[in-house]
Amino acid sequence: MPSPTPPHPPGPGRGLQPRAPTLPGPASAVRRTSYGPTSPEVGARGAHTRRRIVDASLGLFDELGLHHTSVEAIARAAGVSRATLYQYFPGKDQIFLELMDECARALVRVARRIGELGPTEIGFDNLNWWLGEWSWVFDKYRTMFVQWSLVASADPAVRPEVIHFVEGYNHRMAARLEAADVSGVDPESAAVAMTAVVHRLHLFRHTGRVYEADSQELTQALSVFLQLVLFPDTPNEVLLPFLSTVTPYTPVVPPPPECEALSLRTRVRGLSPRAVATVERLVVAAAKQFAAKGYHRTNVDDIVASAGLARGTFYKYFHEKQDLLHTVCVEATAATVELAGRLRRVDVFDDAALRPWLRDFVRFLDHYRGSVDVWSERLAEGGVIVALGAHAQGVLDRALLEVLTSVRRDYPFDPLAGTLLFRALLTRVPEAMREETEIPMGEEQIVDLLVFSVRRGFFSHLTAPPI
Known part of the structure; x- marks a missing residue:
């Protein structure tokens, strides 16, 4: 992929500049040394192969996302074998x-x-x-x-x-x-x-x-x-x-999906106090791990270790990781709706009103960041999660709009x-x-x-x- 040429002519002080420094390269691979872009061993044919691999990866990352793109898929799209790909890159992270x-x-x-x-x-x-x-x-x-x-x-x-x-x-x-x-x-x-x-x-x-x-x-x-x-x-x-x-303009707020059965409140209904506490620990631990590692790189073992519970306990209350993600997202949506409702009553010129709301919003993001990131993905796992994210975004945007239009500006x-x-x-x-x-x-x-x-x-x- 060629480097872009700015579409506009240089303005004042925008003359030719020296070449930008490269980023440090990745750690050396376990396999034998790969052919880097400036390797004297790569040659014209090798450079063409390397470019095909890079371009094929770009297309697959766009279509599937990095997490869902495999080395096999990249090699197939580039028309090379896995062994050939590994001569140029230790893995997809390096691409x-x-x-x-x-x-x-x-x-x-x-x-x-x-x-x-x-x-x-x-x-x-x-x-x-x-x-x-x-x-x-x-x-x-x-x-x-x-x-x-x-x-x-x-x-x-x-x-x-x-x-x-x-x-x-x-x-x-x-x-x-x-x-x-x-x-x-x-x-x-x-x-x-x-x-x-x-x-x-x-x-x-x-x-x-x-x-x-x-x-x-x-x-x-x-x-x-x-x-x-x-x-x-x-x-x-x-x-x-x-x-x-x-x-x-008023943002359209999509209705929330029907997901009461996935809420924490429904999941703990009829359980003993001890079981309720266990489910709550799993939900909190999942949100924490999703925020720290991302949803795709978090596994059930990470969640139960964070919660201080056995793996078997997890499957007593949740079918799989995605089942737990649904509950975390339902709780995150409820928290967003609550924050948006409070924002409508905030005077942005009053520190005593604005600062506590911003503090609580920062804490909300710290806790639910992993779930919010899943909302942002075009290939989010499940229509319910996408619908929850769209509803939460619409509710928050409506509140932000009301705050912004509460004043008159001179432009x-x-x-x-x-x-x-x-x-x-x-x-x-x-x-x-x-x-x-x-x-x-x-x-x-x-x-x-x-x-x-x-x-x-x-x-x-x-x-x-x-x-």
């Missing part, structure tokens, strides 16, 4: 890493070409240019970006490489922000939050969770949001050329784009601030950053107090 490296190089090239940022027309134009280029790169490598997010939190072979790249990229962006004299927030924290929101919003686009919102309009709304977070004193005349009047505001940005901020930034900074943020620091971002990005240019 994933090579594809990820291509994505990383593209993003670094774009980052190197960003011009001066600031509360000026040129600064805003440069920010908008960067976001437009990011969108273009994401579209070109959409398969890898989608899988990147789903795999990085759980795959021990991939995770260090993802973190290594993201940290380096954020350092580069932080230097840009520091040079622009960003105030009110540490440049490193601002860079992590900024890239987290951008990536998550595009992930929403490519997993069908943006209510068919227009890509260009989302990029423009994202530009305004980040510009106000970073430079709240940006004059309105700078923002207005990037905005247009939009019509009100055109797109309520749909704002809702999607708010969701991206809440669902990705807490995790990013723990995983993508040299010193992980504590809970209160994360809440501080969320309050700062929400108020600056959505409520800094107002013409009237809350309605």
